[in-house]
Amino acid sequence: MSLPELEEFLSWFQSNGGKIDLDAIGFKYFAPTEGGRGAVALKNIEKDHTLFTIPRPLTLSTKTSLLPEKFGPRAWKEHKLDKGWSGLILCMMWEDGQAFDSKWRCYLATLPTAFDTPMFWSEKDLKELEGTSVVEKLGKEDAERDYHDKVFRAIQSRPDLFPPESLSNHYSFDRYHVMGSRILSRSFGVERVGIDGDDDGEEMNPEADKSIGSAMDVDEHDETTGVEDTSIQDDSPSEVGDEGEEDAIDISMVPIADLLNARFGSENAKLFYEEKELKMVTTKRILAGEQIWNTYDDLPNSELLRRYGHVDILPLPGSGKGNPADVVEIRADLVLATFSQQSESTSSTERIDWWLEEGGDDTFVLGTDYEVPEAMVSLTRLLYLSSDEWEKAQEKSKPPKPKLDSQALNLILVVLQKRIAQYPSTMKDDEEILKQEPGMPLNKYQAIFMRLGEKRILENTLQRLVTAGKARGGGTHKRKSAPAFDGSNQSTKKAKR
Numbered sequence: 001m002s003l004p005e006l007e008e009f010l011s012w013f014q015s016n017g018g019k020i021d022l023d024a025i026g027f028k029y030f031a032p033t034e035g036g037r038g039a040v041a042l043k044n045i046e047k048d049h050t051l052f053t054i055p056r057p058l059t060l061s062t063k064t065s066l067l068p069e070k071f072g073p074r075a076w077k078e079h080k081l082d083k084g085w086s087g088l089i090l091c092m093m094w095e096d097g098q099a100f101d102s103k104w105r106c107y108l109a110t111l112p113t114a115f116d117t118p119m120f121w122s123e124k125d126l127k128e129l130e131g132t133s134v135v136e137k138l139g140k141e142d143a144e145r146d147y148h149d150k151v152f153r154a155i156q157s158r159p160d161l162f163p164p165e166s167l168s169n170h171y172s173f174d175r176y177h178v179m180g181s182r183i184l185s186r187s188f189g190v191e192r193v194g195i196d197g198d199d200d201g202e203e204m205n206p207e208a209d210k211s212i213g214s215a216m217d218v219d220e221h222d223e224t225t226g227v228e229d230t231s232i233q234d235d236s237p238s239e240v241g242d243e244g245e246e247d248a249i250d251i252s253m254v255p256i257a258d259l260l261n262a263r264f265g266s267e268n269a270k271l272f273y274e275e276k277e278l279k280m281v282t283t284k285r286i287l288a289g290e291q292i293w294n295t296y297d298d299l300p301n302s303e304l305l306r307r308y309g310h311v312d313i314l315p316l317p318g319s320g321k322g323n324p325a326d327v328v329e330i331r332a333d334l335v336l337a338t339f340s341q342q343s344e345s346t347s348s349t350e351r352i353d354w355w356l357e358e359g360g361d362d363t364f365v366l367g368t369d370y371e372v373p374e375a376m377v378s379l380t381r382l383l384y385l386s387s388d389e390w391e392k393a394q395e396k397s398k399p400p401k402p403k404l405d406s407q408a409l410n411l412i413l414v415v416l417q418k419r420i421a422q423y424p425s426t427m428k429d430d431e432e433i434l435k436q437e438p439g440m441p442l443n444k445y446q447a448i449f450m451r452l453g454e455k456r457i458l459e460n461t462l463q464r465l466v467t468a469g470k471a472r473g474g475g476t477h478k479r480k481s482a483p484a485f486d487g488s489n490q491s492t493k494k495a496k497r
């Protein structure tokens with residue numbers, strides 16, 4: 001079973017060394033909530049079955065496109081096209097502009113030209129995301145700056161490669177956005193192995209990809225298969241790491257592999273890499289007719305929406321529907337502002353600056369365990385230290401242990417209330433809208449589910465704290481473990497201020 005739109009693409013794939021088990025895997029349209037176009041099992045497939053194999057040269061990256069070579073490696077670097085995604089975006093625009101001369105013509109024809117991601121939403125729709133951190137993470141301004149400062153200058157410098165008459169068709173800012181969104185929602189971070197694509201022979205660093213932007217990530221070495229896997233993850237182009245990191249990973253477009261959808265907890269196939277090829281291998285038995293799901297790393301709805309333009313809506317343990325991987329962010333400056341309103345202390349800004357210099361988090365991430373992140377407790381306690389204690393903390397380069405004492409508890413209660421108030425609507429309002437307006441536009445529907453997930457975490461965490469406060473009558477609550485102040489707390493993360 002296949003789709004007419006994919007026929008030419010599949011024969012291109014096979015005639016270029018790609019292998020696909022068309023007895024086992026087909027392509028069809030699922031319901032939009034199941035991902036739309038995706039892969040289906042045509043028969044019962046056992047675990048560890050290779051569904052398809054992609055030779056590395058068929059992947060599209062700055063290492064496989066001919067453009068960087070033609071542009072000149074030195075000029076490529078001078079235009080900073082070796083940093084972030086702008087180089088790959090330019091390669092994709094150029095390959096697209098080559099039409100029949102591009103090796104990837106049949107592949108590029110399968111890629112979407114329209115996206116449901118908030119990057120393309122109207123101002124009215126974006127208002128639905130007020131209170132969430134999605135809007136500030138869209139990176140519209142960064143993308144615009146990259147396009148004008150790097151890409152367009154590079155384009156203008158080589159009219160032989162980028163004919164002026166093709167600029168409006170193939171090299172416009174809109175085209176740049178389309179290619180960027182294709183990378184955001186479909187690329188893989190592929191580690192280099194041995195000689196293939198590795199022009200500097202550097203060893204790969206499995207950790208490096210964690211901070212580099214791609215839609216899919218390279219995971220741990222898998223002893224059982226002897227190969228390594230890649231799975232969907234990514235970040236915005238502006239957050240791409242430094243040069244060393246980029247040397248280890250090629251952000252690559254991987255034909256066929258990017259036709260697989262993903263849903264929380266549903267993964268049954270994964271992309272693994274070997275020296276000369278990438279392989280999509282089943283990680284579970286899949287029954288005939290079932291969808292073949294890759295993983296996008298079980299992301300929260302905020303990230304799914306920002307990167308892929310969809311949200312996961314599943315039954316939640318207990319009641320309600322949403323994404324079990326949801327999170328909500330609280331900025332450290334909200335903790336500071338709340339403290340400043342309640343206290344006479346004049347040294348809190350100094351303390352926050354010290355906290356950040358010491359590597360403390362500037363954003364706290366709460367999840368569906370409804371726990372207050374330990375780093376948030378520690379920061380709160382730092383603000384309450386006496387002058388002597390504050391001196392000692394600096395001397396020892398050690399912020400306070402994350403013991404949720406009554407001062408910290410009371411402040412965090414107010415912080416949570418303030419964070420909840422940042423949304424223009426309440427949980428009840430949202431639930432009511434969902435009941436009252438069936439068939440509402442997709443953007444609004446997805447935005448409501450996304451923000452509901454965040455509010456649910458805040459409300460439940462607040463409730464837990466209230467209960468803890470009552471139970472202890474203002475006493476000290478000892479947490480299970482006091483983490484080292486080394487940024488290893490999994491429930492916190494760094495974000496731009």
Ligand SMILES: C[S@@+](CC[C@H](N)C(=O)[O-])C[C@H]1O[C@@H](n2cnc3c(N)ncnc32)[C@H](O)[C@@H]1O
Pocket residue numbers: 032033034035036037038112185186258259260261262263307308309310311
């Ligand atoms: C890697 S592509 C997967 C193939 C894609 N459906 C296609 O037609 O080419 C990722 C895109 O698929 C869609 N998608 C994947 N999983 C989904 C899901 N669980 N629900 C809704 N859409 C999904 C989103 O549009 C996402 O940006």
